[in-house]
Amino acid sequence: MASTTSLARVTLTVLLVVITPSAVLQPLYHHRHHHDGAPVGVVEAQPLPVSYYSNGKGEPNYTSSPLPEALKAMPYACDDDCVSKLRFKAWEMQGNCTTCAFAWPATTVMANTTTSDIMGIVLYNGAFVDPRSYSVLASKLASRGVNVIVPVFPNDLATDCNGMTLEAVTNAFFPNVTAWMVAGHSYGGVGAGYAAAATLLCGGTSPRVVALGVIGSYIKDLLQCPETIPVPNFEGDDHLHAAVITGNRDLSMNLTNFVDNLNRLPVHTTFTSIIGGNHQQFGSYDPSGRSRDIDGNATISRDAQLNVTADALVRTLLHATKNNDISPRSLVDC
Ligand SMILES: *[C@@H]1O[C@H](CO)[C@@H](O)[C@H](O)[C@H]1NC(C)=O
Numbered sequence: 599m600a601s602t603t604s605l606a607r608v609t610l611t612v613l614l615v616v617i618t619p620s621a622v623l624q625p626l627y628h629h630r631h632h633h634d635g636a637p638v639g640v641v642e643a644q645p646l647p648v649s650y651y652s653n654g655k656g657e658p659n660y661t662s663s664p665l666p667e668a669l670k671a672m673p674y675a676c677d678d679d680c681v682s683k684l685r686f687k688a689w690e691m692q693g694n695c696t697t698c699a700f701a702w703p704a705t706t707v708m709a710n711t712t713t714s715d716i717m718g719i720v721l722y723n724g725a726f727v728d729p730r731s732y733s734v735l736a737s738k739l740a741s742r743g744v745n746v747i748v749p750v751f752p753n754d755l756a757t758d759c760n761g762m763t764l765e766a767v768t769n770a771f772f773p774n775v776t777a778w779m780v781a782g783h784s785y786g787g788v789g790a791g792y793a794a795a796a797t798l799l800c801g802g803t804s805p806r807v808v809a810l811g812v813i814g815s816y817i818k819d820l821l822q823c824p825e826t827i828p829v830p831n832f833e834g835d836d837h838l839h840a841a842v843i844t845g846n847r848d849l850s851m852n853l854t855n856f857v858d859n860l861n862r863l864p865v866h867t868t869f870t871s872i873i874g875g876n877h878q879q880f881g882s883y884d885p886s887g888r889s890r891d892i893d894g895n896a897t898i899s900r901d902a903q904l905n906v907t908a909d910a911l912v913r914t915l916l917h918a919t920k921n922n923d924i925s926p927r928s929l930v931d932c
């Protein structure tokens with residue numbers, strides 16, 4: 599079902615990502631027609647003012663709701679009102695919120711690890727996708743021996759330009775973790791790229807990020823980050839490991855941007871293409887409120903797609919943990 603290739607230098611053609619559109623952001627999307635006539639939507643890089651899609655205090659006008667199985671996989675019951683309060687707090691505290699996240703402690707000890715290998719994954723949500731929608735994937739990761747955090751971002755946009763959210767939630771929830779992966783789906787993949795860059799490229803050591811997980815996405819796009827923020831570029835970096843996971847039925851991801859981003863990935867990058875997987879099955883949300891059917895139809899189940907995704911992320915994190923020289927390096931001017 600999945601084919602995996604390890605490429606040191608990247609030359610690849612794959613079908614790929616973009617940020618999934620919503621009804622309220624319709625003007626953000628360009629349209630073009632896929633060869634089979636299916637409309638393909640692409641999020642424009644430069645978003646509209648926050649006032650257009652939000653109440654201005656962290657609450658988006660539209661977001662995709664979690665499926666019932668996602669609510670069941672939560673670490674505690676958190677209803678819509680509870681999530682709204684967390685979005686507001688995250689907005690108010692501008693990246694400093696240590697409680698604006700959900701956490702899943704590892705439920706097993708991973709084979710072939712020592713007690714000093716304590717692994718964690720921070721998982722960033724797709725644009726305008728309720729963060730609870732990632733609970734099913736989070737639980738699968740926890741059952742593989744990894745501690746997991748899903749942060750709650752203002753407006754459900756995982757914009758963590760300076761890595762402050764990453765630092766706040768990792769220290770607060772799992773201070774003992776010795777090897778972190780920062781991962782994200784769709785828009786969250788770009789958010790993860792920026793957070794990793796902010797943490798690693800300027801000689802930072804907290805948290806100890808050893809791996810990057812890029813799910814139905816790529817690591818650089820315009821997130822309206824200030825120009826002083828390092829742009830994700832890990833070309834030639836042989837410390838960081840990356841897992842890039844795509845579905846070959848994903849019609850949402852912008853292929854041009856995906857290909858343009860390949861040379862920014864670190865030397866140790868593993869590509870996993872999930873045959874029959876699409877864009878929305880990386881999460882567990884109801885996409886029906888989205889303006890157009892821009893995703894492909896999956897030919898495998900969500901559960902199968904998430905199992906492969908969890909396996910691929912954990913495999914990369916384990917490799918990175920075994921080879922975790924994270925000597926500070928500066929590949930850009932900070
Ligand atoms: C992909 O994004 C680029 C901007 O980087 C844009 O010019 C292009 O139209 C997009 N492709 C599709 C298929 O929408």
Ligand SMILES: *[C@@H]1O[C@H](CO)[C@@H](O)[C@H](O)[C@H]1NC(C)=O
Nearest residue numbers: 622649650651652653654659
């Ligand atoms: C989103 O909500 C804000 C505040 O309630 C409102 O001003 C704005 O017009 C809404 N945007 C859309 C596209 O409905």
Ligand SMILES: *[C@@H]1O[C@H](CO)[C@@H](O)[C@H](O)[C@H]1NC(C)=O
Nearest residue numbers: 689690691692693694695762
């Ligand atoms: C967030 O933390 C930084 C660094 O400690 C501080 O300068 C800033 O004022 C804080 N912002 C808020 C909104 O708490």
Ligand SMILES: *[C@@H]1O[C@H](CO)[C@@H](O)[C@H](O)[C@H]1NC(C)=O
Nearest residue numbers: 708709710711913916917920
């Ligand atoms: C884990 O350890 C077992 C037994 O020590 C070994 O057979 C297996 O190959 C190891 N697996 C990995 C992924 O290192």
Ligand SMILES: *[C@@H]1O[C@H](CO)[C@@H](O)[C@H](O)[C@H]1NC(C)=O
Nearest residue numbers: 703716770771772773774775
């Ligand atoms: C962190 O490690 C210390 C020492 O091993 C242990 O006492 C503590 O319970 C651990 N904390 C967590 C949150 O796992």
Ligand SMILES: *[C@@H]1O[C@H](CO)[C@@H](O)[C@H](O)[C@H]1NC(C)=O
Nearest residue numbers: 634636849891892893894895
């Ligand atoms: C997905 O399936 C639906 C229902 O059969 C169909 O209308 C739609 O065109 C399909 N989408 C694609 C991209 O093939």
Ligand SMILES: *[C@@H]1O[C@H](CO)[C@@H](O)[C@H](O)[C@H]1NC(C)=O
Nearest residue numbers: 899900901902903904905906
């Ligand atoms: C996914 O993994 C779980 C746990 O190992 C297993 O029970 C389930 O059957 C798997 N799902 C599929 C579709 O393979």
